[in-house]
Amino acid sequence: MKRVGLVLLVLLFGVTLFACQSEDQFDLDEKTSIVVGLEAAYAPFNWATPTQNEFTVSITGQAGFYADGYDVVMAQRIADALGLNLVIKAYGWDGLIPALNAGEIDLIIAGMSPTAERALTVNFSEEYYRSEQVMVVRVDGSYADATSITDFSGAKVVAQAGTLQDDLIDQITGVIHQETLNSYSDLVNALAYGTSDAFVAELPVATSIVQTNSQFMIIQFGEGLGFEVSDEDIMVSVAMRLEDLNLLDAVNEALSGITNLERQQIMQDALLRQPQE
Amino acid sequence: MMMILTSIPPKDEFFKTIIYLLDTYGSFFIRGVLITLLLSVVGTVGGFILSLFLTIIRNQDIDYKRDSWFEIAIKKLGIGFTKVYITVFRGTPMIVQAMIFYYGIAPLRLSFWNPLVAGLVVVTLNTTAYIAEVIRSGINGIDKGQMEAARSLGFSKRQSMFKVIFPQAIKNSLPAIGNEFIVNLKDTAVLSVIGVFDLFKATQSATSSNYRPVEGFFIAAVIYLILTFITSKLVDHLEHKKVKVVNVNA
Numbered sequence: 001m002k003r004v005g006l007v008l009l010v011l012l013f014g015v016t017l018f019a020c021q022s023e024d025q026f027d028l029d030e031k032t033s034i035v036v037g038l039e040a041a042y043a044p045f046n047w048a049t050p051t052q053n054e055f056t057v058s059i060t061g062q063a064g065f066y067a068d069g070y071d072v073v074m075a076q077r078i079a080d081a082l083g084l085n086l087v088i089k090a091y092g093w094d095g096l097i098p099a100l101n102a103g104e105i106d107l108i109i110a111g112m113s114p115t116a117e118r119a120l121t122v123n124f125s126e127e128y129y130r131s132e133q134v135m136v137v138r139v140d141g142s143y144a145d146a147t148s149i150t151d152f153s154g155a156k157v158v159a160q161a162g163t164l165q166d167d168l169i170d171q172i173t174g175v176i177h178q179e180t181l182n183s184y185s186d187l188v189n190a191l192a193y194g195t196s197d198a199f200v201a202e203l204p205v206a207t208s209i210v211q212t213n214s215q216f217m218i219i220q221f222g223e224g225l226g227f228e229v230s231d232e233d234i235m236v237s238v239a240m241r242l243e244d245l246n247l248l249d250a251v252n253e254a255l256s257g258i259t260n261l262e263r264q265q266i267m268q269d270a271l272l273r274q275p276q277e
Numbered sequence: 278m279m280m281i282l283t284s285i286p287p288k289d290e291f292f293k294t295i296i297y298l299l300d301t302y303g304s305f306f307i308r309g310v311l312i313t314l315l316l317s318v319v320g321t322v323g324g325f326i327l328s329l330f331l332t333i334i335r336n337q338d339i340d341y342k343r344d345s346w347f348e349i350a351i352k353k354l355g356i357g358f359t360k361v362y363i364t365v366f367r368g369t370p371m372i373v374q375a376m377i378f379y380y381g382i383a384p385l386r387l388s389f390w391n392p393l394v395a396g397l398v399v400v401t402l403n404t405t406a407y408i409a410e411v412i413r414s415g416i417n418g419i420d421k422g423q424m425e426a427a428r429s430l431g432f433s434k435r436q437s438m439f440k441v442i443f444p445q446a447i448k449n450s451l452p453a454i455g456n457e458f459i460v461n462l463k464d465t466a467v468l469s470v471i472g473v474f475d476l477f478k479a480t481q482s483a484t485s486s487n488y489r490p491v492e493g494f495f496i497a498a499v500i501y502l503i504l505t506f507i508t509s510k511l512v513d514h515l516e517h518k519k520v521k522v523v524n525v526n527a
Contacts, residue, residue: 041485048482050304061391062474064304065482090482091472095380099472102383185481185490192288192491212487213288275285275301275487 026106026244033085035060036075037105038067040090041183044208044270045111045129045236046071048090055273057088065090070204070270071109074128074258078107078238081254093183094162097122100241107251108239111205113164114232123242125251127235129263131202133168133227135219136191136209143197144217148225155197158190165200168227188213200227202234204267214277285487294492302483302493309479310500312393316468316475317461319397324404325454331409332443335359336416338434359409366406372467375399379471392472400465404457411453415446455512459505476500 040048040059046069049056055073056066067088079086091099096108100122114124135152137143143155153174159165161180169177178196181187188209190196198219201209206218221227238255240247286293299306334355341349366374379395419442427437469478476497484493 041481043486043488047486048305049486050302061393062308064308065474068486089472092470095470095472098380099383102380103386104383183481185484185488185493188488189490208486209488212285212489215288277285277287 024243026241026247028082028084028246028250031084033087034079034082034107035087035089035105036071036079036107036109037089037091037096037099038071038075038108038110039093039096039183040065040067040088041185042071042093042111042205043069043184043274044204044267045069046109047274053273055270057086059088059090062090068270068273070129070267071111073266073270074238075107075109077258078109078251078254081257082250093160097239100239103241106240106244106247111202111236112239114235114237114239115164116232118239121242122239123244123248125238125240125248126255127237128255128258129204129236129267131204131234131236132220133165133200133229133234134203134206134221135198136187136201136206136216137198137219138191139215139217141197143219146219148221149227150225152198156195157198157200158187158196159200160184160187164229164233165202168200168229168233171227184209188216191216204271208271208274211271212275212277285489288489291492294489295496298483298487298489298493298496302479305479305483306476306496306500309474309476309497310504312474312479313462313465313476313504316396316400316465316473317458320400320404320461320465321408321454321458323397323401324408324457327401327405328408328412329447331359331362331405332412332416335409335413336438363406363409366403367410370467371399371403371464372470374403375468375471392468393474395471396465396468396473396475399468400461404461407457407460408450408454411450411457412446415450415453416442418449419445452512452516455508455515459508459512462504462508463501 038046040046046067048059049066049068050064052066053068056068057072057076059065059067067090072088075088076086089099089105091105093110096110096112097118099105100108108122109128111129112118118124135143135146135149135157137146143152146152149172152172154176155172156176156178157169157172158178159169159180161182166180169175181190184201184205187196187199187201191199192213192215203218203220210216210218238251240251285297337352337355339349339352344352375396378399379392382390382395423441423445424437427441428434432440465473465475466477469475469481472478474482480493480497484490
């Protein structure tokens with residue numbers, strides 16, 4: 001019996017070693033394409049559409065599905081700068097970092113903030129968008145006149161699971177911090193059907209949601225009245241594997257070629273390409 | 278620059294929104310249904326075939342007088358494996374199995390490994406465990422007299438198993454296997470977690486830019502209902518037929 005245990009242990013070690021075998025750096029000269037992962041469910045950063053246009057890229061493995069949005073345009077710009085073909089794959093939010101580390105994708109361009117916690121498992125580029133954190137509430141609700149986060153004392157507030165927005169809720173004193181939900185569609189539901197009084201979102205996402213839901217409105221906060229956030233929290237960055245240092249340099253260089261003004265324009269256009277109510 | 282300005286009906290226009298979604302994202306729903314059907318059919322048929330192997334392995338008789346020690350060891354190992362297999366796959370949620378299989382195998386960089394393949398593997402392995410249990414209870418439900426009669430007619434133990442017991446047990450299990458198919462139609466929705474574009478994920482995509490999940494998933498619910506309703510009618514039909522056949526035989 002002991003011997004069987006030993007054999008199993010050796011086998012397990014072998015498998016683990018094999019699985020952990022560090023791949024070489026991303027080979028910019030050898031590779032012909034770069035695989036970008038996103039949710040295709042986080043408008044205006046990324047969403048899915050059945051219609052092709054000059055901005056869309058088809059989602060690999062899902063014929064007839066095209067990804068569109070700010071992230072897709074940025075991904076295309078980065079791929080162009082690197083001289084690589086852009087391949088897009090869609091994963092659930094929680095599946096993105098596992099997919100990256102499993103080598104299924106090379107970059108995550110999915111409106112992801114470079115939090116310190118995530119930075120332990122992946123590398124982040126310089127920011128490719130900077131945003132502000134706002135609240136989305138019902139127009140006819142009791143929080144429509146809120147101006148400060150302290151006004152949300154006693155309110156039922158919710159956010160997407162595993163996001164910065166969820167952590168921010170605790171800054172509101174006396175808040176009812178609700179169990180997180182899996183996607184922004186769920187947040188919209190929770191608000192529309194009164195399960196929640198408000199949810200936390202970054203401005204472009206909130207704009208896109210309000211655009212398609214006229215019963216909702218955005219609460220923006222003035223200086224000192226909103227959430228206390230660090231720089232890393234309001235930035236979104238491209239994520240890549242820790243070992244791909246050369247890719248990090250290349251992506252940063254590509255991003256430095258896109259001016260702030262251009263970025264605002266790309267976001268504006270992405271918002272306009274979405275369905276409006 | 279050309280702008281694609283699309284407009285969706287206001288939030289309170291439930292049926293208009295449904296028509297809008299069907300009209301704009303019809304191709305998503307169709308593709309989602311096809312993938313869901315593929316997962317369910319492959320899972321159930323593949324699970325059925327694999328479960329037959331499991332059943333054969335599990336029903337081996339160990340003859341301590343005649344079998345060599347090697348045969349006994351192999352048989353014991355086989356029986357032990359089937360027990361562990363069924364316990365593990367019935368005792369863990371399919372969503373957990375999907376995560377372990379997909380992300381566990383992905384680092385091996387197999388060229389054919391993608392979410393759909395992983396989904397097909399997981400649903401097949403999962404269904405195998407359930408159908409193996411169904412067939413086992415089917416075998417238990419066969420009267421002992423059947424085996425005794427076969428043996429007294431000169432069939433060997435193996436022949437009695439394969440020619441008398443198994444065919445009846447499988448025939449009795451068919452409705453339950455049909456139910457497994459219905460279960461698969463619904464439960465494969467969890468595979469969207471690894472990026473399989475089944476009906477659930479397709480619906481999520483269809484509402485990804487317009488934030489109309491209730492209307493979108495209402496469509497999905499109706500589609501799921503249609504699929505399961507048709508299947509359960511087919512299973513009923515099968516069951517009815519089975520009774521007839523048994524009556525004729527009796």
